[in-house]
Amino acid sequence: MKEMKIGVTGINAVDNPGPGVGVARSLKEADGLNVNIVGLAYDIMEPGIYMDALIDRAFIMPFPSAGHRAFLQRLYHIKYTYGLDFVIPNLDSELPLYIKYKSELAQNGIHTFLPTLEQYRLRGKDRLQDVAEKMEIKFPETEVVTSIDDLHQAVEKLGFPVMVKGILYKAYKAHTLHEAIAHYHSIVSEWGYPIIVQKVVTGEEMNVVGVGDGEGGSLGLVGIKKLWITSLGKIWNGVTVKNESMLQATERFIHQYKWKGGFELECIVSGEDVYLIEINPRLPAWSYFATGVGINLPVNLVRKAMNMPLPKAHEYEAGKLFIRYTYELITDMAPYQSMTMRGER
Amino acid sequence: MTVTQLNQLSITDDGFIFDPSSGTSFKVNGTGLSIIHALIDNKSTAVIAEELYDGLNLTSNEVEKDIIDFVTALRAYGLVA
Numbered sequence: 001m002k003e004m005k006i007g008v009t010g011i012n013a014v015d016n017p018g019p020g021v022g023v024a025r026s027l028k029e030a031d032g033l034n035v036n037i038v039g040l041a042y043d044i045m046e047p048g049i050y051m052d053a054l055i056d057r058a059f060i061m062p063f064p065s066a067g068h069r070a071f072l073q074r075l076y077h078i079k080y081t082y083g084l085d086f087v088i089p090n091l092d093s094e095l096p097l098y099i100k101y102k103s104e105l106a107q108n109g110i111h112t113f114l115p116t117l118e119q120y121r122l123r124g125k126d127r128l129q130d131v132a133e134k135m136e137i138k139f140p141e142t143e144v145v146t147s148i149d150d151l152h153q154a155v156e157k158l159g160f161p162v163m164v165k166g167i168l169y170k171a172y173k174a175h176t177l178h179e180a181i182a183h184y185h186s187i188v189s190e191w192g193y194p195i196i197v198q199k200v201v202t203g204e205e206m207n208v209v210g211v212g213d214g215e216g217g218s219l220g221l222v223g224i225k226k227l228w229i230t231s232l233g234k235i236w237n238g239v240t241v242k243n244e245s246m247l248q249a250t251e252r253f254i255h256q257y258k259w260k261g262g263f264e265l266e267c268i269v270s271g272e273d274v275y276l277i278e279i280n281p282r283l284p285a286w287s288y289f290a291t292g293v294g295i296n297l298p299v300n301l302v303r304k305a306m307n308m309p310l311p312k313a314h315e316y317e318a319g320k321l322f323i324r325y326t327y328e329l330i331t332d333m334a335p336y337q338s339m340t341m342r343g344e345r
Numbered sequence: 346m347t348v349t350q351l352n353q354l355s356i357t358d359d360g361f362i363f364d365p366s367s368g369t370s371f372k373v374n375g376t377g378l379s380i381i382h383a384l385i386d387n388k389s390t391a392v393i394a395e396e397l398y399d400g401l402n403l404t405s406n407e408v409e410k411d412i413i414d415f416v417t418a419l420r421a422y423g424l425v426a
Contacts, residue, residue: 204367225368241368269367271423318365319355 001034005083006302007075007110009040010090010285011048011055016232019090021048022288023298024055027088029291030299038084044339050331057082058335060343064097071097072104079110086111086302088262090282092168095120113214113305114261115281122257123279125167125196132276134256135249137267139276141199151184152177154197165196173200203270205277206243208250209287211297211304212259219300220314221250222290224322235286238322240293245274262287262301289322350425351385364424371422380415384425390416 006027010018024037039048039058049058059078062070078084087110089098098105099120102112122131125142132139140163143154155162155177164183165171169191174180184195210221223246228237246267253259262283268275283297290297293316303310338345355363360378362371373381376397383393394409401408419425 204369206368227368239368241365243366318368319363 001032003034003036004085004302004306005036005038007038007040007078007084007087008048008055008090009061009088009094011039011041011051011058012043012046013048013051014046015230016234017285018046019283019285019287021051021054022285022291023088023090023283024048025288026291026296026298027302028054030296030302033299033302036083038078038082040078040087044336047329049339049345050329050335052331052335058339058345060339064094068097068101072101075105075110076108079108084110086305088112088283088298088301089114090262092123092280092282095281111305113301115212115259115263119257119259120281123168123281125165125278126194128276128279131253131257131279135252135276137245137249137274137276138201140201143197144194145184145197146193146195148181148184151180151195151197155180158197158199161200163196163198163200165198166191167194167196201268201270201275203268203273203275206241206246206267206269207284207286208246208265208267209262209284209290209297210250210254210265211262211283211301212254212257213304214258214260216255216258218251218254218314219304219310220290220295220297221247222293222295222297222316223247223250224286224289227321235322236324238286238289240289240316240318240320240322242318243269243274245269245272249274249276262297286322286324290316292322293317293320350423351381351419354424356381362424367423369422371424377415380412381419384416384419 008020008024010020012018013021027035036056039055040061041049042061048055061074089095099114099117102114126144129139145151145154161173161175163171164174164180166187170187172183174183187195206225208221208223211219213219223241223243224238225241226235226238230236250265264280264284266278268277295314295316335345360373380393390409390412393412394405398405398408
C-alpha cells in the first residue's frame with residue numbers, strides 16, 4: 001500500500017499537552033493505512049520531535065503570526081524535500097491559516113479536512129447560546145460585558161459565584177465583586193474585550209470528542225467524564241460514558257452545522273439537563289482515548305478526506321478507563337543538534 | 346418507582362456499581378446488593394423486607410424502613426427515579 005505522509009501539529013506532549021502525539025499514535029495504529037508521520041513543531045523542545053518510534057520526521061514551523069507566505073512556503077519545502085500528503089492541524093492558533101489556505105494547499109498536493117471559517121468561529125463564547133439552542137440543550141445564564149459598569153450590573157443580575165471568561169481563552173470563578181474585577185482586568189489585559197460573565201452551573205463535567213463528515217453525519221463520537229484533572233485543569237484520568245442526552249445533542253450539532261473535521265464539546269450534565277460550556281474546533285489532547293475504545297477518529301477523518309472506505313459502526317463501551325502517566329525518553333543529542341542547526345531531523 | 350435506570354447500571358457480584366450515563370461509581374455491601382437486585386426484579390419494599398428480616402433481630406417494619414431509606418439514597422444519587 002502506498003505510503004501516506006501525514007503532518008501532525010501539537011506534538012508538545014508536556015504538562016499542558018497538545019493533541020498531536022495522541023493523533024500520531026492513532027494514525028500509526030490504523031489498519032489498512034501505511035502512514036509516515038511528519039511532526040510539525042513550533043519549538044525544538046516539543047517532546048514529539050524526539051519520539052522517533054512514533055514521529056518519522058520532524059520539522060520546525062514558523063509561527064502563524066509570521067505571515068501566511070512563510071508558513072505555506074515551509075509546508076511546500078517539506079512537501080518537495082521529504083513529502084507531505086495530508087496535514088491534521090491540532091492547535092487553535094494555526095487553524096485559521098490552514099482553513100483559509102486549504103484550497104491552495106490541496107492544489108499543491110497537501111490535503112486537509114477542516115471546518116469552514118464560519119464553523120471555526122462558533123467557538124466564540126458569545127456564539128454558544130445560539131449553538132446550544134440549535135442543539136436543544138441549555139446554556140448557563142450569561143452576560144457579555146465591555147466595561148466595569150457592565151460587570152457590576154452583570155454580577156448583580158447573575159449572583160455569585162460567577163465565571164469570568166475571555167471570548168476564546170481563560171475562565172476564572174469569582175465569589176466576590178473584587179475577584180470578578182481582578183479577573184476582568186487580567187483577561188482584558190491579555191486578550192481584550194468582550195468579557196463573558198456566566199452563572200455557575202453545577203453538575204458532572206462531561207466532554208464529547210468526534211469528527212463531523214461535513215455532510216451532517218458523524219464519523220464517530222465518544223463521551224467521557226474526567227475523573228481527575230491536574231492543577232492546570234487537564235485530564236489525567238477519565239472514564240467513557242454514554243449519556244444519551246449529551247450524545248444526541250452532539251449529533252444535532254453536527255447535523256445542524258454540517259460540521260467538518262475534529263471537534264470537542266465541553267458540557268455540564270445535571271440530571272436530565274445538559275449545558276453547553278465550550279466548543280473546541282479540533283481534536284483534543286485526550287483523543288487517543290477514543291482510539292483506545294475502538295473509534296479511531298484521526299484515521300476516520302483521513303479516510304473520509306481521501307475517499308477511502310470507512311468503518312461501518314462507531315460503537316464503544318462505557319466504563320473504560322483512561323489513565324495518563326508520565327514517562328521518560330533517553331536519546332542522543334543528535335536530533336537536538338539537527339533541530340537547532342537545520343530546523344529538522 | 347422505575348427500575349429502568351437500575352437496569353442500565355453495571356453491577357459486579359462484589360457490589361461495585363457503575364452508571365454508564367454519568368460515569369459515577371458506587372459501592373454497596375452485600376445487603377445493599379441484595380436490595381438492588383430485588384428492586385431490579387420489581388419487588389416492593391415490603392416484600393424485600395420480608396425476605397431480608399429473617400434471622401435479623403429486627404421487625405420487618407424496621408427493616409422496611411431501612412430499605413426505604415436506602416432507596417431514598419439511590420434516588421438522591423439519580424440511580425432510581
